[in-house]
Ligand SMILES: Nc1ccn([C@@H]2O[C@@H]3COP(=O)(O)O[C@H]3[C@H]2O)c(=O)n1
């Protein structure tokens with residue numbers, strides 16, 4: 001599997017774009033989260049929404065779903081091609097009712113199914129989203145009352161999306177075979193809804209060596225050389241795992 005970040009920034013970052021990813025496997029492309037900056041980020045990679053074969057969503061914050069209205073409209077009216085939307089079951093109703101309905105609702109198009117080929121994901125169950133790429137959602141802590149999911153891919157790659165620090169989970173993932181971890185990282189404490197750099201630095205070095213930092217704010221240049229054995233994920237770089 002290859003992964004290329006459309007952006008690596010926090011929700012309010014202006015230099016790094018929203019923390020969204022492209023996943024490549026078996027000749028197909030999946031997008032993991034589609035935030036406000038995703039349409040421009042795709043364009044800057046000379047890609048269009050027609051180049052995407054599947055969309056996966058982690059949770060309903062605009063830096064992760066704010067580009068979905070354009071995605072839906074373009075696939076429906078420009079490319080006239082359906083899009084498999086892999087979404088944890090508890091997010092399906094709020095994704096439509098609280099996020100997309102306002103822009104997408106019209107007389108003849110009244111539900112998420114009218115725009116997407118909705119494929120519900122169940123927590124803990126693996127699902128192949130494009131050839132050779134399976135994802136397994138894990139519900140992780142982010143904000144009270146707001147379901148949020150991280151993903152294990154092909155059993156060996158963990159993508160946190162947005163989550164509070166959970167050392168126990170990280171250790172358990174490594175024990176079950178996770179080799180690489182892309183983790184959100186709030187550079188400056190307190191980490192009320194995210195994991196802070198300080199918390200990640202408390203992990204043993206052999207675990208830090210597996211961790212790549214993403215979802216960081218515009219102050220990242222001040223933290224070069226201050227991340228222990230952890231590396232920053234770079235926007236647009238293609239990583240093979
Ligand atoms: N209870 C909350 C809710 C949100 N936030 C901030 O808003 C951002 C929304 O996107 P995010 O990437 O989850 O990061 C959240 C916090 O910066 C926050 O700090 N506290």
Ligand SMILES: [Zn+2]
Nearest residue numbers: 011061063162
């Ligand atoms: Zn976020």
Ligand SMILES: [Zn+2]
Nearest residue numbers: 059061142162
């Ligand atoms: Zn969030």
